[in-house]
Amino acid sequence: MEKSSVLTVLSALAHDTRLDVFRLLVRAGPEGMTAGSLAATLDIRSNTLSNNLVxxxxxxxxxxxxxxRAIRYFARMEQMRDLLGFLMEDCCGGQPELCQPVLDQITCPC
Amino acid sequence: MEKSSVLTVLSALAHDTRLDVFRLLVRAGPEGMTAGSLAATLDIRSNTLSNNLVxxxxxxxxxxxxxxRAIRYFARMEQMRDLLGFLMEDCCGGQPELCQPVLDQITCPC
DNA sequence: TCCATATTTCATGTATAATGGAAATGATTG
DNA sequence: CAATCATTTCCATTATACATGAAATATGGA
Incomplete structure (x- = not known):
């Protein structure tokens, strides 16, 4: 994963509402949620939610x-996995073999 | 980990220079790096670095x-681990037992 | 004590992001 | 084709974050 992508992902998550939205979608799993039900659940205006979904x-x-008529949203766990991989890579003073086996386990059945 | 802490951590990492600093310290491992060598390595002014270190x-x-005279900085891998735990928790439609074994593996020998 | 080095703190101008009202788009129903 | 519902786009205002110059603090050495 490129660093610029990592910054985009971190910035996206570093926001109160967006973190809620993402976690809600993670919990929803493969079923996902529509924009409307997200807005209702989190009690936020539709346009604000829309901006954040973008x-x-x-x-x-x-x-x-x-x-x-609705649009259904789903969390992309692959992206999360790639982020974690980036954050952990080259860990421990340039001895990635110490952490790599751990990183290999960060997969999610979603 | 509380949500407000998670937002603080994500916001801290969602910044070009700070992400560089953190990863540099992760690579440095237990040896860490002084503020001066961080500033020299990344070619940034000392006060800018200082603000970001805060x-x-x-x-x-x-x-x-x-x-x-110097101040040496170290990455706190525990915090990173806790962040990952938060991001992955309650994964897969409220069936944490699917992901928990995976999360349990996210440890780092640092 | 006086000076040099390392780092932090303060104040400020500027850029960027967030919110929400209003209007527009897209899709379904009658 | 009009009406309705779900969502997005546009725009203006406000708030927040950023880098920087200058000054302050803290340590070690002459």
């Missing part, structure tokens, strides 16, 4: 699929 | 120890 999408943290 | 310290991502 930012999460641009960061690759969520994906969306139209479903009739 | 932010990283407040987020619990680094710790420091005076060493003569």
């Amino acid at each position: 930012i999460l999408s641009a960061a690759g943290l969520v994906r969306s699929a139209r479903e009739g | 932010i990283l310290s407040a987020a619990g991502l680094v710790r420091s120890a005076r060493e003569g």
Whole structure:
């Protein structure tokens, strides 16, 4: 993962509402949630949520699929996994072999 | 880990220079680096670095120890581990037992 | 004590991001 | 095709974060 992508992902998550949205989608799992139910659950205006969903999408943290009139959002766990990989890499004074086996385990069945 | 702490940590890392500083300290391992060598390595002014070190310290991502005239900084891997734990928790539609064994592996010998 | 070195603190101008009202788009229903 | 619902886009205001110059603090050495 490139550093610029990492910064985009971290900036996207470093926001009160967006962190809530992302975690809600993580909890929702493969079912995801529509923009409307996200807004209702978190009690935020639709346009504010929309702006934040754009930012999460641009960061690759969520994906969306139209479903009739609504649009359903899903967390992209791969992106999270790649972020964790970047943050942990080259750990421990240039001896990645100490951490690599651990990083290899960071996968999620989602 | 509390959500407010998570936001503080993410905000601290979501910054070009601070991400460089943190990763440099991660690579440096237990030896750490002085503020001066960090500034020289990254080619940034001392007061700019200092401001950023304050932010990283407040987020619990680094710790420091005076060493003569210099001050030596170290990455706090525990904080990173806790962050990862928070981001992954309650994964997969409220079935944490799917991810918990994975999270339990996220430890670093640093 | 006086000076040099290392780092931090303060104050400030500027750039960037966040919110929310209003309007626009896209999709379904009658 | 009009009406309605879900969501997004546009825009203006406000708030926040950033880098920097200058000054202050702390340590070690002459």
